[in-house]
Amino acid sequence: MKPLELYIHIPFCKKKCNYCDFLSAPADRRERAAYVESLCQKIRSFRELAEAYCVATIFVGGGTPSILSAWQMEQIFKAVKETFRLESSTEITIEMNPGTVNADKLTAYKEMGINRLSIGLQSTDDRELAALGRIHTYGQFLETYSMARAAGFQNINIDLMSAIPHQTRESYEKTLRRTAGLAPEHISAYSLIIEEGTPFYEKYREGKNAGDLPDEDTERLMYEDTRRILKEYGYHRYEISNYAKEGFQCRHNLGYWERAEYLGIGTGAASLIDNQRFTEGEEPEILSQEEQMSEYMFLGLRKIKGVSKSRFREEFGSSIEKIYGNVLEDMKKKGLMEEKGDYVRLTERGIDISNYVMSEFL
Amino acid sequence: MAGTDQSKIRNFCIIAHIDHGKSTLADRIIEMTGLLTSREMQSQVLDNMELERERGITIKAQAVRIVYKARNGEEYIFNLIDTPGHVDFNYEVSRSLAACDGAILVVDAAQGVEAQTLANVYLALDHDLDVMPVINKIDLPSAEPERVIEEIEDIIGIEAADAPRISAKTGINIEEVLEQVVEKIPAPGGDAGAPLQALIFDSIYDSYKGVIVFCRIKEGTVKKGTPILMMATGARAEVVEVGYFGAGQFIPCEELSAGMVGYITASLKNVKDTRVGDTITNAQEPCSQPLPGYKKVNPMVYCGMYPADGAKYPDLRDALEKLQLNDASLQFEPETSIALGFGYRCGFLGLLHLEIIQERLEREYNLDLVTTAPGVIYKVYKTNGEVIELTNPSNLPDPSEIEYMEEPIVKAEIMVTSEFIGAIMDLCQERRGMYEGMEYIEETRAVLRYRLPLNEIIYDFFDALKSRSRGYASFDYEMAGYEQSELVKLDILINKEEVDALSFIVHAGTAYERGRKMCEKLKEEIPRQLFEIPIQAAIGSKIIARETVKAMRKDVLAKCYGGDITRKKKLLEKQKEGKKRMRQVGNVEIPQKAFMSVLKLDDK
Numbered sequence: 001m002k003p004l005e006l007y008i009h010i011p012f013c014k015k016k017c018n019y020c021d022f023l024s025a026p027a028d029r030r031e032r033a034a035y036v037e038s039l040c041q042k043i044r045s046f047r048e049l050a051e052a053y054c055v056a057t058i059f060v061g062g063g064t065p066s067i068l069s070a071w072q073m074e075q076i077f078k079a080v081k082e083t084f085r086l087e088s089s090t091e092i093t094i095e096m097n098p099g100t101v102n103a104d105k106l107t108a109y110k111e112m113g114i115n116r117l118s119i120g121l122q123s124t125d126d127r128e129l130a131a132l133g134r135i136h137t138y139g140q141f142l143e144t145y146s147m148a149r150a151a152g153f154q155n156i157n158i159d160l161m162s163a164i165p166h167q168t169r170e171s172y173e174k175t176l177r178r179t180a181g182l183a184p185e186h187i188s189a190y191s192l193i194i195e196e197g198t199p200f201y202e203k204y205r206e207g208k209n210a211g212d213l214p215d216e217d218t219e220r221l222m223y224e225d226t227r228r229i230l231k232e233y234g235y236h237r238y239e240i241s242n243y244a245k246e247g248f249q250c251r252h253n254l255g256y257w258e259r260a261e262y263l264g265i266g267t268g269a270a271s272l273i274d275n276q277r278f279t280e281g282e283e284p285e286i287l288s289q290e291e292q293m294s295e296y297m298f299l300g301l302r303k304i305k306g307v308s309k310s311r312f313r314e315e316f317g318s319s320i321e322k323i324y325g326n327v328l329e330d331m332k333k334k335g336l337m338e339e340k341g342d343y344v345r346l347t348e349r350g351i352d353i354s355n356y357v358m359s360e361f362l
Numbered sequence: 363m364a365g366t367d368q369s370k371i372r373n374f375c376i377i378a379h380i381d382h383g384k385s386t387l388a389d390r391i392i393e394m395t396g397l398l399t400s401r402e403m404q405s406q407v408l409d410n411m412e413l414e415r416e417r418g419i420t421i422k423a424q425a426v427r428i429v430y431k432a433r434n435g436e437e438y439i440f441n442l443i444d445t446p447g448h449v450d451f452n453y454e455v456s457r458s459l460a461a462c463d464g465a466i467l468v469v470d471a472a473q474g475v476e477a478q479t480l481a482n483v484y485l486a487l488d489h490d491l492d493v494m495p496v497i498n499k500i501d502l503p504s505a506e507p508e509r510v511i512e513e514i515e516d517i518i519g520i521e522a523a524d525a526p527r528i529s530a531k532t533g534i535n536i537e538e539v540l541e542q543v544v545e546k547i548p549a550p551g552g553d554a555g556a557p558l559q560a561l562i563f564d565s566i567y568d569s570y571k572g573v574i575v576f577c578r579i580k581e582g583t584v585k586k587g588t589p590i591l592m593m594a595t596g597a598r599a600e601v602v603e604v605g606y607f608g609a610g611q612f613i614p615c616e617e618l619s620a621g622m623v624g625y626i627t628a629s630l631k632n633v634k635d636t637r638v639g640d641t642i643t644n645a646q647e648p649c650s651q652p653l654p655g656y657k658k659v660n661p662m663v664y665c666g667m668y669p670a671d672g673a674k675y676p677d678l679r680d681a682l683e684k685l686q687l688n689d690a691s692l693q694f695e696p697e698t699s700i701a702l703g704f705g706y707r708c709g710f711l712g713l714l715h716l717e718i719i720q721e722r723l724e725r726e727y728n729l730d731l732v733t734t735a736p737g738v739i740y741k742v743y744k745t746n747g748e749v750i751e752l753t754n755p756s757n758l759p760d761p762s763e764i765e766y767m768e769e770p771i772v773k774a775e776i777m778v779t780s781e782f783i784g785a786i787m788d789l790c791q792e793r794r795g796m797y798e799g800m801e802y803i804e805e806t807r808a809v810l811r812y813r814l815p816l817n818e819i820i821y822d823f824f825d826a827l828k829s830r831s832r833g834y835a836s837f838d839y840e841m842a843g844y845e846q847s848e849l850v851k852l853d854i855l856i857n858k859e860e861v862d863a864l865s866f867i868v869h870a871g872t873a874y875e876r877g878r879k880m881c882e883k884l885k886e887e888i889p890r891q892l893f894e895i896p897i898q899a900a901i902g903s904k905i906i907a908r909e910t911v912k913a914m915r916k917d918v919l920a921k922c923y924g925g926d927i928t929r930k931k932k933l934l935e936k937q938k939e940g941k942k943r944m945r946q947v948g949n950v951e952i953p954q955k956a957f958m959s960v961l962k963l964d965d966k
Contacts, residue, residue, distance in 0.1 A: 220916045270926045298934060334892055355917040359937040
């Protein structure tokens with residue numbers, strides 16, 4: 001029985017954030033109800049596929065999945081459990097935003113088997129939160145966080161963001177220290193990316209209002225600060241933007257980089273099954289051996305420990321040196337990659353410009 | 363063809379301002395005389411290179427022979443010779459005109475006489491051609507044929523009252539044009555029995571027939587077996603075939619005699635032997651002297667051309683050799699650049715010629731090229747008395763060995779409407795022009811005369827002229843020798859290493875400005891790399907400008923949501939794609955187009 005990762009997309013939120021280009025939008029009660037109903041049907045439609053698999057992780061992402069009612073979430077999990085076989089220790093995560101849950105909802109989550117929460121905080125500075133267009137304050141986050149702990153959740157992730165408007169190195173450090181001080185098991189620290197089609201794109205395009213944003217060098221320092229400060233609190237970096245206390249790495253997230261098979265259900269969700277990538281409503285992309293190898297490399301390199309040479313050989317029948325020898329040599333010479341035991345990985349400098357290195361494996 | 367009555371031949375060309383309908387009228391004439399049915403007609407028969415049609419300009423001279431049955435019941439032979447349409451090819455134009463006896467002047471019924479109209483008329487009159495005006499585009503609502511006729515008479519001073527009023531586009535009144543060709547354009551003269559004297563107005567290479575020479579027989583007769591001599595190049599051969607020009611094909615005939623236009627093939631392998639403007643005569647019975655006006659056309663603009671993929675070097679040589687077969691004015695010789703590897707230093711008549719060759723190499727021969735900044739030929743007088751003709755800036759001797767340098771100068775005539783005189787004078791001043799005078803040719807139109815260094819006009823002068831005059835200025839120039847000038851070699855150092863392919867010669871007075879702009883431009887063109895890259899401009903060992911390309915930016919740590927790998931992959935592919943078009947120079951990757959960036963310094 002093969003392991004499977006399940007991703008369930010809830011494309012709703014209370015209000016779109018200024019930087020968000022994910023598939024999510026505010027919707028009324030009726031739309032949400034209709035979506036949940038069809039989502040449940042869709043989940044059940046995978047009965048046949050489900051037979052070959054055992055679900056190792058579930059991630060309910062969005063949008064803000066927690067704006068659904070406890071009852072709606074229960075319907076979704078009912079459908080999942082009636083369709084798929086779950087491991088005894090399946091990691092089940094739900095994403096939420098402060099102010100969208102209460103004690104009852106959290107208790108209900110616990111009862112459904114949800115054992116990991118991912119809370120979008122982004123910053124502990126209310127001015128920065130307002131600039132991002134977040135719906136909450138730091139105070140509201142604290143409330144939600146303590147409720148979650150009180151409800152018995154022992155695996156909580158907090159999402160943070162650097163390079164946001166008005167942020168300084170000092171304010172970011174404060175955010176890091178306050179957050180780490182709460183001792184969540186996992187912290188994700190991304191940097192703001194200004195995407196087309198967002199309010200930020202209009203505001204900051206072509207260098208407009210650049211004064212609001214930390215400059216390039218500051219941004220780089222912030223990344224270094226993240227690692228250094230979180231280390232003080234016992235977090236280790238296991239993926240370019242993810243930090244965890246021992247034993248709390250996000251299995252679902254790692255699955256993507258290890259090319260585990262995963263099934264995405266819901267609007268716009270992507271899947272990788274049997275070396276085919278597909279998004280609902282689009283033609284599947286069948287990956288050639290060459291593409292599989294290239295994915296193995298550029299995805300795997302997001303992990304700090306890197307990619308395993310022996311696993312490469314097992315999966316593709318030839319050595320990593322034979323396929324990528326030249327690139328590896330070049331990257332090592334440039335100080336962007338290094339080898340450690342069975343693993344090939346990015347150096348600190350390589351992490352800084354990971355896209356450059358990864359694109360070498362295309 | 364023997365016995366064709368000279369009085370039944372008309373050799374003419376069509377001259378016009380750009381867009382006044384020259385090619386369209388040529389098409390209509392060919393169509394009217396039944397040479398091709400309109401279904402067979404590809405629009406603009408005479409511009410037969412894809413590139414010519416696209417750019418709307420004629421690059422090679424073309425000719426076509428048409429039989430016209432006139433109203434008087436007689437059949438006439440028309441030889442219509444199309445001339446190249448750009449200042450780069452001025453000499454070819456003058457030779458094509460010399461092959462004609464008359465010219466149809468096409469004037470737009472709405473726009474009237476334009477600067478280029480005048481330039482062309484004067485050129486035709488210089489060659490003693492009878493000019494016959496035609497008013498085109500009378501179908502336009504804004505057409506004012508009466509006013510335009512008056513203009514022609516007032517400004518040009520030729521009779522225009524009975525000029526045919528036509529629409530070449532819709533075919534109105536084309537027959538009237540043909541009738542007037544019969545009446546107004548003189549029949550050729552010449553004695554078929556005299557020693558052979560034929561003017562070469564073009565030549566092309568055909569892989570079956572060898573060189574095909576386009577010529578106008580001024581005196582005498584030529585036929586298969588005639589031993590011929592090219593009087594300027596001294597090449598000799600025996601005629602294999604003579605004939606005339608059908609539409610898009612060569613039709614052999616018995617002989618060509620005085621007054622006729624046609625072609626000769628003669629087991630010649632190289633178009634270099636058959637220079638435009640040369641006189642062909644009978645080697646056994648030569649004429650006493652060649653026809654006037656021959657000059658050897660030399661390239662004026664040089665640049666390095668390198669295959670983007672070094673392995674394609676032999677392909678580039680083959681392609682250049684093939685193009686040269688048809689284009690004697692294209693020159694090339696091998697050169698090596700530290701930055702670009704093996705390539706060729708190529709010589710062209712002008713920037714348009716360069717662009718055309720470059721485009722043809724890329725399109726017809728599928729080559730990806732890196733072209734260095736074009737330059738002119740400088741004369742370097744060394745302290746030891748030696749004189750070097752410098753075509754590649756990298757070969758400039760050490761300044762301590764240079765006594766002085768000279769640069770080529772042109773005499774330019776710019777026709778411009780009075781409202782733009784100020785703007786155009788500014789432009790000429792900026793380009794180190796020396797004002798020589800101005801004459802009003804009518805109330806609102808003037809000719810500005812300037813002496814300009816050639817290296818100031820080869821890049822974008824023509825474009826600048828057009829944009830500053832909203833398209834109204836036209837420009838013509840001729841070489842006016844060399845003048846001593848304060849010139850320096852500007853070197854570009856990337857990551858402290860001199861990149862030979864980016865060096866160029868510049869006037870000392872503008873060196874700082876150029877160097878600064880060049881660094882700025884390169885900063886934009888060169889993507890960030892692993893390390894910081896200084897870009898410096900230097901004269902000798904003195905750094906005059908500096909910019910820095912910062913080290914590669916830290917990648918944004920975006921969230922990769924719900925396993926959307928496709929999006930990530932696209933991002934990486936884009937990054938990868940960018941790397942392909944780079945040249946490795948030292949340990950810096952330079953995009954190919956950066957080598958041309960000196961050309962775009964005036965972009966605003």
